[in-house]
Structure formats: structure tokens, C-alpha cells
Amino acid sequence: MRKTILITGASSGIGRATAKLFAEKGWNVAATMRAPKEETELKELPNLKLYELDVTRKEHLQKIIPEVEADFPKIDVLFNNAGYGAVGAFEKSSEEDVLQQFQVNVFGVMDLCREFIPYFRMKGEGMIINTSSVVGRFTIPLYSLYCSSKWALEGFTEALQFELRKFNIKVKLLEPAAIKTDFHGRSLKIFDNESVKGYEKMEKAIFSGMRSRNEKAPGPEVVAKTVFKAVTDGSQKLRYPTGKGASAVLLARKILPTSWFNKILLKQQNRRS
């Protein structure tokens, strides 16, 4: 029997590339997105169906499993991919910026896991893949909200893996490095509080460095392949670094003292700017 993967944020980037790859590999794909009516290309793929899902809307989360089960026999994998970056000096952010960042990147994932855990337990098996980032394990100035949302996801996912192993539910973390998607376009919200001064030089250096790294980065197909590996390798492995330099930077983070690691990182960022 064909297996089924449900993907959040499948309208763009990593989610979209993953939807295409799994459809190509013969999987059923439940490609969820905020605006399925605007999607024209994906719906032409065999065994792929579109569903409306905004991860911040409880009414969408609560009906997604029955909606997908009306089309496909069973859901085997939940791929929590949807996310965005709320960036800029923390001093410039509002309480709403903080809440929204966590609502999408963290609480949306937790809420969907809350829907799927009893479902997977009932089926006797399942898999959850949450999308963190390499910056789920280190930080970058001006990315305090984004980094803390991904750090939260790392802690959540690691603990969940311990809890769910005995129910035959695998839990995994995807840790992409820079990937060329629309993340620095549609998915970047830069705080625009112009009354706060003093960060201009840092903003110029960090944002231009991140943009140029993103331009030179590999496309989302690389990450889609890693998701396919995570789903099919049969292992209990938790973390899947992916993209250029992801494994190397995370190894350096693991073995170097934090002060050395941060010094090297800042030096590289300054050199790029």
C-alpha cells in the first residue's frame, strides 16, 4: 500500500520540493498550505492533494486528519515544515512580533503534534519530522526570536522522541543550513521600529551577509532528499543536518568551546559584509 506524507507550508521552498519528490517516489502527498486555491502546479501531480492549513488556526488543525483520511487510507508521516523569520534587534520587536514568531514556528508545530500523537498511537505507528535549522543549535545577532523559536523546537522534539519511542512513533529533526528559497523574501519579517537607533551598522552587515549566503546556497531539493532519507532509513536517528556546511558547523559547535565558536562565526560574518 502507498504511504502518505502530510507536509505543512507546501506552497513554497522546502515544503514544495519535498511534496514533489515524494510524489515522484510514488507516495501519496497531502500538501497543505494557507492558500491552496492559488496553487496550480502541484495539483497536477499524481497522488497529491491540496488542503488548506494555516498552522495558527485551531479550526484548520482540528479537521486536517479527517479531511486527508477521506482521500487517502492513512497518514504515515507528519512533516512540520511551515515557518518564517522575525528578525532585527530584539529592542525593535513588539510583543506581537514575539507571539507571532512562536505561534507559527513553535506552537503551530506543538498543536499539530497534539492532533497527530493520538492518531499515530491508534494506528500503532507513525513519524513526525520537525524543521529546525542549524541556528537551532547556535545563534546569530538580530535573529534572537527566530533562533529561540528553533532552539525551542530542538528541545521539544528531543524530549518528544523519548516519550514516543515506545509507541512506535519516530520523531526527527531537520537542521538545514542556508537554502535558496523565498525565505529571505516572503518569509522574512524585519522589525521596522525606526525610533530605535544604534543597530544600523550591524543590520547592514548581518542582513547583507545572510542574503548573499542565501543566494549562493543550494536549492530546496537537497533538503527534500534529506527528508526522504529520514523517512526511509529505518533508523531512530534524531538529527538530520542538511545543506552546504551544515554537518561541519554543527560538529564545530559540538567540539569547540562556545567562546571560540562564536568568535569564528562573528569573524566570518564581518568578513562577508
Ligand SMILES: NC(=O)c1ccc[n+]([C@@H]2O[C@H](COP(=O)([O-])OP(=O)(O)OC[C@H]3O[C@@H](n4cnc5c(N)ncnc54)[C@H](OP(=O)(O)O)[C@@H]3O)[C@@H](O)[C@H]2O)c1
Ligand atoms: N531557507 C533557509 O535557508 C532555511 C534554513 C533553515 C531552516 N529553514 C526552515 O525551513 C522551513 C521552510 O522554509 P523555506 O526556506 O522553504 O521558506 P519559504 O519558501 O518561504 O517557505 C515557508 C513556508 O511556510 C509557510 N508558512 C508561513 N506561515 C505559515 C502559517 N501560519 N501556516 C502555514 N504555513 C505557513 C509559507 O506559506 P505562504 O506561502 O502562505 O507564505 C511557506 O509555504 C521553515 O521552517 C524555515 O524556518 C529554512
